[in-house]
Structure formats: structure tokens, C-alpha cells
Amino acid sequence: MQKAFWKEAVVYQIYPRSFKDSNGDGIGDIQGIISRLDYLQELGVDVIWLSPVYKSPNDDNGYDISDYQDIMDEFGTMADWEEMLEGMHQRGIKLMMDLVVNHTSDEHEWFIASKSSKDSPYRDYYHWKPGKDGKEPNNWVSVFSGSAWKYDEQTDEYFLHIFSKKQPDLNWENPKVREDVYNMMKFWLDKGIDGFRMDVINFISKVDGLPSAGNPDQYEWGGDYFMNGPKIHDYLQEMNRKVLSQYDVMTVGEMPGVSVDEAKLYTGSERNELNMVFQFEHMDVDSGEGGKWDVQPWTLDGIRSILHKWQVGLAENGWNSLYMNNHDQPRMVSRFGDDGVYHKQSAKMLATLLHTLKGTPYIYQGEEIGMTNVQFDSIDDYQDIEILNMYQEKVVEGGEDADKIMNAIYVKGRDNARTPVQWDGSEHAGFTSGTPWLKVNPNYTDINAEKALQDPDSIFHYYKQLIALRKQHDVMVYGDYELILEDSDRIYAYTRTLGNEKWIIILNFFKEETEFQLPAHLKHDTRELMISNYANIDEQQPIDRFTLQPYEARVYRIQ
Template sequence: MKTWWKESVVYQIYPISFKDADGDGKGDLRGILSKLDYLKELGVDVIWICPIYKSPNYDNGYDISDYYAIMDEFGTMEDFDELLSQAHHRGLKIMMDLVLNHTSDEHPWFTEARSSKESPKRDYYIWQEAKDGHLPNNWESYFSGSVWKYNKQTGDYYMHLYSEHQPDLNWENEEMVKELHRMVQWWLKKGVDGFRFDAIAHIVKAEGLPDGENPEHLPYVQAYHLFSNLDKVHVLLRKLNEDVLDEYDIMTVGETSGLGPERALDYVGNERNELNMVFQFEHMYLDAGSPGTGKWDIRTWTLVELKKIMSRWQTVLHDRGWNANYLSNHDQPRPVSRFGNDKRYREESAKMLATFIHTLEGTPYIYQGEEIGMTNIRYGSIDSYRDVETLNYYEQQRKAGVAETKIMDAIEKKSRDNARTPMQWNHEVHGGFTDGEPWIGVNPNCSTINVEAARQDPDSIYHYYRKLISLRKQHEVIVYGEYKLLLPLDPEMYVYTRTLENDCLLVILNFFDRSPVFEWPEGLPRQAELLISNYQPVDGEDLRKLELRPYEARVYRISLTPH
């Protein structure tokens, strides 16, 4: 079934790092407002804005203290209303980032809940007594340490899967769920066009909150199955749709780590009435060691592994659900530094990776700065980092006696702050992000990698993204064509076709800096139109055998109609 959100391209904004309009060193709503014309020029359809609700900001807005107010640093509700109006005026839609698994510990609900065991809001959260002098169970937080925090006022513990400042909500409490439903409807009546539901897979915990297996070498996965993707999550999502979402023509995407495409269909299957699409994380774990050692234990990824993961998602969900395709976001390193070559072949590899994401079946997501090839940061000192997960990891490793150089090497490759350095608008001081002192250091390479320079260069990564987005709007096969993988075991080339009736795309991607030879597939016509490439075509080349250049990308359009 054809829908607007399948045909859209989404641009993700991390507000604190996008554009500062008032000079306090932090991005804000009026900064976003000032760049709407830029986003319209780029060609995107939907702007996903990370949390802008009132928050003490222990986890950059993912700790909400008031769902109905705007964070002071970002502006006012009037600013938001103007942003929404001006975006709609330009034909741009706004998707909010909504956290329903937890609130801030400064939310009035929690302030009241922690004050007394008799509080009316007590059961809005998850509380447990100590067991034989020990913590209620052995679950580990995503930000290291136990998920349990002692509350002096009531002498027991509350659960926090993330920071101790982010207590988990109790979705077994019907009145709390009704409060959330009313809040979601309030934003929809305001006119927002959809939601990205943060950590939605975790809103249900196993009955009785039993211990995980907890083998010492697997701290990250010991209890994962006890608080992720449980059956009742689906019941609650269908109820949210029936009570609220079904009244509106909106876009929904869920953050659901820890599942493959078969289980993803429980969320996004055409008949499920739960979510339009989910973010899968399998390809984000490619360069991590064993599941238990987490993302900081870095290993070399292989293209064959990437092809296997992406192809499963493409084929299992075809005609049954829908994919959300991405290589970066506010929690992940920059893709050109991770999957490409951010030095000699920065432009070529950034364009190749963009071709990949925009020619798969599913909705493509662009993270701010990706369209100009922004890279990871190397601060050199832990003092320059701001991310709570990074800082906790550093302290944990130092206490364990790990060498400083080893810790910093992992941080420079995987810290979430790689994605959170300010947007690079021009070559001026602080990259044109702010007139003040930025909340986190700007990447020094803003002197050459910036929007202003990219817009002036017709061969830039930026203009390549514009062409990719334009092609998607021109050719239905790019949106709806069926994916078929070719050369599954080739270690250097990722090649696939997309086919819609007699319209066919052949996508050829060289993922490395070598020069493999691509042999044109038997049975596929060689009367082909080159739709886009990140290199200039070679005059008179023989399509039967193409010697690919480093990180080369080519997309051919082929008619399958017999002549």
C-alpha cells in the first residue's frame, strides 16, 4: 500500500547541536526555524526533532520533567508553534521524539511518588524492597551499574534502565497509561505529524522481576530478555493506536533493539496496527565484540556480515511491513568515520554510503551533518566529553585499571558525542553554530567541512544528497521496488537490484579503497541508464566488466520490457 511516510525522507535534528539563535552556546527552536529553508532546499519531507520538552538535561532531553512544556534552553511553546506553522507552510512535517519508558526524577509524578508509599502517584513507577539485604534483582543499567536506586524517603528502590535520573514508568498502572494517552493526543491536536517512540521496547518488564542469568562475562545481556520486546508491549501499542493514534494520519517509528526482522513484524506487520516502522540495531553491532562486552569492545566488521543483516530485513519485511534505513543518529558514530574513509576518500565514501541508504526499500533517515560528510571528533581528553554514557564508561574502566590510551581509543571511535558536536554551517569561529561558547567543542575540521562550502561546490556531498532525494521522488521503483541481493559472498562489493514491474535498478557499491571488477549479470540488459554515480563516467567503458574505483557507487536504471 502506498503512503506518504513510505515515500518520505526524514532529517533528524539534535536540537542542542543544530543551530543556536540566542548566543547561549546551545541550539534552540529559533535556530531550527532559521534553517527551514535549508532543509527545504535539501529536499527532505519530515523533520524528526529529538526531545525538546522541559528537562533537567541529565541525558540531553531524554529525561522529561514536563511533557507539556518546552525546555528553557530551547525556547517557548510559542517558538514551537511558530516552527510547526512555518514548517507546514514549506510542506515540511514535524515528527516529535517521545519518551514513554521513563521520565525525569524531577517530574512531578516522581517527586510525589518518592515522597511517601501512600502517594497517589506511587504506582506510576516501579518500586521494590531489598531482598535479604541485597538489591531487588541483578539487572544492569544501560549506563552501567544496577538498575536500582535507593530512595531514602521510603526506604526502598526504584527501577531505572537508564540513568538514575530516569525512573521507569509502570505501564501496569492504567491511570498512568491514560495520562500518557491524553498527552500524546494533546500534541497531535497541536498538529504534529508523528512520533519516534524512544525505548518503546522496554515499557513492559517480566512479571516478578526475576534475576537474569548474569554470567560474569555477559553483563549487557544477562537480563535483556526480561525487559525487552515482551508480548504485552504489543497489547499496549495497539491500545495506544485504538484510543489515540488512529484518529490521525501520522508517521510512527519505534526504537526496538534486540530483535530480528521476523520479530519486528510483530510491531510493523501490515495488519498489526502498532508502528509504521522500527529502528533495528543489528547492523549497529557489527563492529562490537561479543554481545556481552558491549559497543566499546571494537572489532573489524565485514561486508558479508552487513549484507546478510540488511538483506534479511529487506526480504522479510517486503510486502509485509516497512523498514527504517539509517547509518547514524544521535547515539551512533559518524558513518563516514565508521563505515567509510574519513580521510583520503571522505567525499567518495560518504556519497557511496548515502547511495546505499537511499536505494534500499524503506524510509531513509539522514542525521544532521551527514549530508556534508561530518566526521568523528578526537578531543584527546575526557574533559571535553559531555555524554553520560561515555563518562560512566571512562570511570568504570579507570577503576578497573585499563590503560588511558585504550579507553580513549574506544571513546574516540564509539562515543555518542561523535554525533553531538555542533553542526558545521561555515568556516567561521565555532563553525557558525553559535556566537557564544558552544556547550561542546566544535570539530576543528569545520574550516573545510561546512554547509556554506558544500552548497557552493556542485560536486559536494550535499548536492549528491539532493540528487538522491530528487531521484527518489521521480522513480517509484526506488521506493517500492523489491530488493534482491547479488554476489552475497563478495567481500568488497555490495550489489543488489530493485524491481517494480518492468522497472529495475542495479545498485553497485564498492565499500573499500580497492578496485574490484564487477561483471554485468547474465540475463540483465546492458541498455542501462546511469541515474547517479559518485565518479565521472569513463568514456567508452565496457559494461560487461567494470573496474570500480575506491568507494565507487553506481545506480543504473534498466527497462525489463522486451524490445
């Protein structure tokens, strides 16, 4: 058992634009983060993952970077950033920065030079290709709708952008690109940061020649040609050798489309690549054949089988990231719980799942107070480029039913996660004294941090309890995972075992009461209730058979 700080840590993601505004311009900023560091210390988190704060024209909310070594004006200055880092370190909190190196902004000096001439020394920093028969170089579609190529009149060629038209993909085949990226990483590591979350890092290696996918006569998803590409392990091992291995840091790679077997290669302890990956399989559990916006009901078996597969697959070598929402996903209590009648109970049940599986838990801002999805009345209230492009393509141009598309946005849209953090019951939820860049969820008077801190039974205090338990009991971090009751259509239950220590985790995923029956092989002489999301449990009650209340979670230690 190899112990490591990043295995034992609980990570908290800050999406700075929506966290806390300090100057009344309606946009969260670094001084706003500084003003809430005591709150994060009280929660007990060990690491902050900070979404991008670099210079950016903000086409994709900071994931389009125009200068990797400077701070976006609306977030503050480098001096503010340094004050924030010092404040985190003083409180025993580490900082993990976002590394976005599959693409830059089209306003980055590299791209401006690259675009200026075919003879520019920076031309080969990006993927430029001539058209074919008056069309794009291949048929790939962008993640944000439409072709993945944009024509440039000045040089009569197209550049590749797997994301927005303002996010041209870097050409990692060019060793100068890699060297510049590594130098930039060292710049931040030398400033004292503690790791990187790497944005779509498994997209950086493309298949030679960038061939069309499937039928070349129609637009198709080209993921097979740029996800987990032919040189991805070479690049990550080089990055580790030249940069990461020289610092004591943690790394997590965001990897859409990664399989368990591929994740073992990325995270295997002997391979010297990354500590862990974000996989997305469980985030597609409610997607139909039409993809993300084709919303289908999820099933417990669907969620459990995926989580189980990853728990077992990375049990011996590799490591899991545990999350149910982030800045790109809807709020977990609305998606997998009940954001109405059983709001508090279901939020706590889902938190119990995330903190008792094997892996490193990631909390997304506002999750710890049970923030929910939002339903804005008009498409005009939404800001996310993915939502707006999809609505334009399907409703405005495609003539699809607007109500159906709006419902898909309510369920899956990224702005669900990006409404400002609800700090108190005052106007705009205490996020800003001005007009927020994105409207606040109207339920802020009921759901806010001030209320949560004052209520000993709140979701916040339950998170605090879970995090404290994790620090006290190695079994929560390093214990072996084993599924029980695998055929139940209502209960997700499993054990964690480390030496003589055995815990049973029992989770009711639904609003109906349901019977739990302990498997015969889990005979025991003593039992201790470690945590539960209901207060009315008879701790003397035998646990061989009992009724679980709606969304009930119980964790027992048995001997």
C-alpha cells in the first residue's frame, strides 16, 4: 500500500467567475476567494482545484487562454493570486491549478504569429491544413457544434478547433510546443502551486494525417482520431520526466472517453504519467443514443455497475477520482437525488457515496450546501457557449421543439453548475453588490451558506463530518472495496476493509422506504454506527434486517 497525500486529500473545486465577487462588477474574483478561505478551512478540505484564472477573452469562460503566465483582469492581479496562494498555504490547503494545453485562445501570441504567414516559425504550433474539394480538411465536428475547422482567408488554409472557433488546437507533434508548455508549468510550480488538473489532456495526440471519421461526406465525431491518441503516453511520460517528477505535486487528467484499461496505463504507479484521471462514464448514464442532450432516465444498476467497474478495475494499480458534478455537469442533488422534498437527505446520501468509495473525493463549489439546478425562463438568460450553440443549431436553424430543448438544458446544461454560489439570503445571494454575470438561482433564500453554518443538521456540517472521518480512519482511503447486494434495484451497498477494520456502507437511492438484509457472510459480534443522514436511528437495533428511510445512508463498523 503506497501512501500519498493526494490519495488522502479531499479536493474542492472553485469556478472563480461564480464563487465570490469582491468589487461589485458581478464577476467572482481572487479577492473574493481570499475572503472565503476561512469557510473552506472550516469545511476541512485539503486541496483547492482552481478553474482557469489566466488572461483570456472569455469565449469559453477562461478555458481559452491568451497568456498562460498572467492573470485575467476581471479576476485581479498576480499580486492578488500570490496573496491567495499564501492564504491557502497558511491554512494547510494546497492549490491545484488548471492546465489547459490541448488548445489556446486565438488571441494568444503564438496563434497570432502562426496565423500571420505560412512561413512563420509559429505556423507549426497549430494544425493547419488546406481544404479538400472546396470543403474542410476532414469531417470532424466540434464539441460545441458545427465543423471542427475554421477557414482563414489570409493564408487560404483551415485550422483545427475541437472546441470553440476561438480555441485552436495546439500541435503537440512540435517539440517546441511541448518545451514551451513545460516551461510554463515550471513557472507556476516554482511559484509554489501543488499540482495540476489537466483539461482534456487525452486529446493532445492526434492520429497522423487527421483522417475523416466514418462517412467522409457528412460531419461525424472524430474522437477515435484524437482521444487517447498514438503518442499520448509518450507525451505524458516526457512531461513527467521533464517537469512533474521534479516537484511533490498531485495531478489529475480530465479524460473523456477513457476506458478502465486505458486509465490503468495513465495512472499505474510504475508508468510515471498521472496520479488519477476523471472518467466520464457515469456522467453519461442518463444520455441516450443522441448523446448528452438526448436525456433518458438513469437507473441504479446503470450508476452502480459503472462505479463498481472502476472501483474493481483500479483496485490494485491506479487511482480513482470521485465526483458527481463539476463546472461542466448539472448539480448532483437535482440529477441523482431529490432537490425538493428530500433535498437534505438525498444530498447527504450522495455525499456519503463519494466519500466512502475508494479514491479521492472532489467537491464542487456549492455542493456542500446542496445547491440545485436552475430553470431560467428564457434562453436569453443562459451564458454557456455549449448551450447557446446547441439551441441555435437545433431550434433556430433546425426547427426542433423549443420546449423539449429547454427541458434538456434544465436537466443537463452547464450553467446549472455556474450560477453564483449562494452565500446568504441578501440580494444576489451575497455573491455580489452589483449585477451578477449569470443570474442567481431564485432558491438562494432557502439554500445558502449562512443558513447552513447555523444549522447543526445541515448538508455543510454533514460534509464536515465525512471529511473529518476520512482523516481519522485509513479504511476510508486505503480499504479494499467489495460490492454486496449487487442485484438490489434500490440499494447500493458495499464494504471497505483494511486489515481487521471492516465498514459497511448502505445507501438507499430512492424516496421509497426499502428493506435491507445483511448478507450472511458479514456475521459480526459488534457494530458501531459511524455516520448516518438520519438522526432517529436506534443504534442498538441489530442490522441483519431493517427498513431504510427515503434516501437513507448508513455507515457501520463491524467486528
